[in-house]
Every structure is written in C-alpha cells, then in structure tokens.
Amino acid sequence: MSETADWRQALREKGYRLTPQREMILAAVDELGHATPDEVLAHVQQRASTVNASTVYRTLEVLEELGLVRHAHLSDRAPTYHSTRGHEHFHLVCRGCHKVVSVESEEAAPFVESLTTRHAFSPDLGHLTVFGRCHDCEENQNR
Structure with a gap:
C-alpha cells in the first residue's frame, strides 16, 4: 500500500473525512520541510484562499494525532511541524x-x-x- 493510501486509510479508520484541505495541508508540510502553522497557512492559501488559520491548526492537530506529522519547538515562536514520512x-x-x-x-x-x-x-x-x-x-x- 502506498504512503498516500496509508494516511487516507488512517484518517478513515479514526472516523475523519478525507477533505481537500487536509490533503493540501499535509502536502504543504511535506513540501516545506519544517514549518509553523502560519507558514503552512501562507503556503496553502497560495492554492486555496478559502482555507483559514483555524482549519490549519485543527488539521495539524489531527495529522499529529494520526502520526503523520510531528511538532518540535525550534524557537520561542509557534511549534514547527514536519512530516513523519521521512527519516526520524x-x-x-x-x-x-x-x-x-x-x-x-x-x-x-x-x-x-x-x-x-x-x-x-x-x-x-x-x-x-x-x-x-x-x-x-x-x-x-x-x-
């Protein structure tokens, strides 16, 4: 099973719907490497201006709960998120x-x-x- 199918299946098994916003936010984390929620929001809004900050924050929480992203505190600012699909x-x-x-x-x-x-x-x-x-x-x- 591919990584894409794995995370989609993980969403469904936990009772979450697969939405275009969730796909865009996970893709943004993958593309950016290490990014704060505001950086993810700016990246996603380049493609879909209808996505708002609360959607990004909620989605990052869901993705972290599913083990698809993690956060680290790289400064005194907001946490920085990165994908778990790469190397630990x-x-x-x-x-x-x-x-x-x-x-x-x-x-x-x-x-x-x-x-x-x-x-x-x-x-x-x-x-x-x-x-x-x-x-x-x-x-x-x-x-």
Whole structure:
C-alpha cells in the first residue's frame, strides 16, 4: 500500500473525512520541510484562499494525532511541524544565526542507550531540539 493510501486509510479508520484541505495541508508540510502553522497557512492559501488559520491548526492537530506529522519547538515562536514520512530525526538550532540542522536519530544512540539503561526511559527524539551555537557563529564570537 502506498504512503498516500496509508494516511487516507488512517484518517478513515479514526472516523475523519478525507477533505481537500487536509490533503493540501499535509502536502504543504511535506513540501516545506519544517514549518509553523502560519507558514503552512501562507503556503496553502497560495492554492486555496478559502482555507483559514483555524482549519490549519485543527488539521495539524489531527495529522499529529494520526502520526503523520510531528511538532518540535525550534524557537520561542509557534511549534514547527514536519512530516513523519521521512527519516526520524532531532534538531540542532543555532542561537546565533538560527540555522536548523536535522540530525539522524542514530547519532543519539549512546545518549538513548544511557537513558534507557540508567533511567528506564525511552526518549521521543522527534521532539528533541538542542540549542547551541554553530561553528561559524562560535568562530565569529571569538574574534
């Protein structure tokens, strides 16, 4: 079964209707990579000006409930959504230039192992954001 059929089936199984708005919003998240609800709204409104902010927010909640998107807090602004259909990853955010880097979850394996072994805890890396300074910003600060 294709990914498209999978998410459509997931909607129906949970009692949700498949609407053009839901399709457009999920497509926007896929196309944008990491986007706030306002960025998703702006993207969708380029195609259908009838979609409003409350529709985007409600749909993102439904899509997250279904496991099709996740959110992370990459700044002090609104949460940023990304598709779960790609690789599982966590985020590095530079406090200097605000660059966001997606890091494969395998890179956190020793950290995850330690949390599991020492604390009997299984982390959800998709929501993990590590703030710091990238090499370029660190170099510029030390000059």
